[in-house]
Amino acid sequence: MKQFAVIGNPIEHSLSPDLHNYVYKMLSINALYKKKKVFHSELSNIMEALKTGEFNGVNVTIPHKENVIEYLDEINPRAKIIGAVNVIHKKGDKLFGNNTDWFGFVLALRKNGIEVFGKEVVVLGAGGTSKSILFALKQSGVKKILLLNRTLQKAERLQDEIVFPHSLEGSLQMIKNDSIIINTTPIGMQSKQCPIDLGLLNKNQTLIDVIYTPLQTALLKLGKKIGAKTLNGLDMFIYQGLTSMDLWFGEDISMQVNFPHLKTYLENKLCLQK
Ligand code: NAP
Numbered sequence: 001m002k003q004f005a006v007i008g009n010p011i012e013h014s015l016s017p018d019l020h021n022y023v024y025k026m027l028s029i030n031a032l033y034k035k036k037k038v039f040h041s042e043l044s045n046i047m048e049a050l051k052t053g054e055f056n057g058v059n060v061t062i063p064h065k066e067n068v069i070e071y072l073d074e075i076n077p078r079a080k081i082i083g084a085v086n087v088i089h090k091k092g093d094k095l096f097g098n099n100t101d102w103f104g105f106v107l108a109l110r111k112n113g114i115e116v117f118g119k120e121v122v123v124l125g126a127g128g129t130s131k132s133i134l135f136a137l138k139q140s141g142v143k144k145i146l147l148l149n150r151t152l153q154k155a156e157r158l159q160d161e162i163v164f165p166h167s168l169e170g171s172l173q174m175i176k177n178d179s180i181i182i183n184t185t186p187i188g189m190q191s192k193q194c195p196i197d198l199g200l201l202n203k204n205q206t207l208i209d210v211i212y213t214p215l216q217t218a219l220l221k222l223g224k225k226i227g228a229k230t231l232n233g234l235d236m237f238i239y240q241g242l243t244s245m246d247l248w249f250g251e252d253i254s255m256q257v258n259f260p261h262l263k264t265y266l267e268n269k270l271c272l273q274k
Contacts, residue, residue, distance in 0.1 A: 188217030
């Protein structure tokens with residue numbers, strides 16, 4: 001039986017085992033996916049376990065997406081540009097790192113009919129996930145990204161010819177009535193808080209949150225109420241997981257999955273977690 005895991009800390013609430021084990025069961029794949037709490041000092045043991053075949057692949061989550069890079073023999077060029085790895089597998093006797101978060105986000109936009117080509121987009125947050133989102137947006141041909149972050153210097157490190165950094169406090173001036181706004185901060189996960197003033201929301205905006213626990217953050221709840229187009233982080237999460245499977249199994253597992261059934265299954269799991 002093949003063995004997979006998601007490694008991180010904290011890891012208790014990870015939905016990845018539910019996603020992967022559901023697919024293995026549905027497609028009669030002889031594999032098991034676990035979650036493993038891993039401290040920074042234990043990363044080399046995990047890499048050893050991958051090399052010896054104890055694990056056939058791992059997903060990497062907070063706070064190790066950048067930390068793992070030093071242990072890898074090869075990194076996918078796109079993951080290298082992003083500077084974060086969320087999936088590792090063995091290629092021959094080498095460990096190979098990749099990033100499926102960015103592609104998951106692109107597929108989520110496509111599935112939900114959200115077109116960003118040639119447009120200006122507002123991104124809230126300049127952390128690890130933001131880097132994947134910025135890459136996805138650039139790959140999708142956006143014209144301009146207004147990157148708003150609490151710590152301006154962190155946003156400034158991501159500045160380039162498309163990305164324009166600003167302080168989150170400056171959102172009043174940046175947000176327009178028809179903006180596409182993407183929240184990549186964790187604000188809204190643990191509380192009913194919103195990363196921007198709710199008074200800035202408008203029915204002509206598109207509001208995207210990478211958070212999927214809860215499925216409806218305060219940002220999305222109010223956005224939906226006033227008639228804005230909204231999208232939570234669940235589709236991105238599912239697609240990053242399915243793309244990880246495609247890499248591990250070397251075939252298009254994702255094409256064989258009934259996406260609506262999988263999504264409903266995960267939504268029900270999330271409702272039970274409440
Ligand atoms: P991170 O690297 O810690 O970055 C967090 C960002 O949010 C930073 O820019 C930080 O600003 C900002 N922030 C945090 N707390 C804030 C506050 N109270 N007020 C203002 N700004 C604040 O985190 P991450 O790994 O990017 O994760 C962010 C979120 O993405 C999490 O909720 C995670 O669950 C979600 N996520 C979803 C998926 C998916 O598949 N849907 C995938 C990955 C992650 P500073 O720079 O000022 O600290």
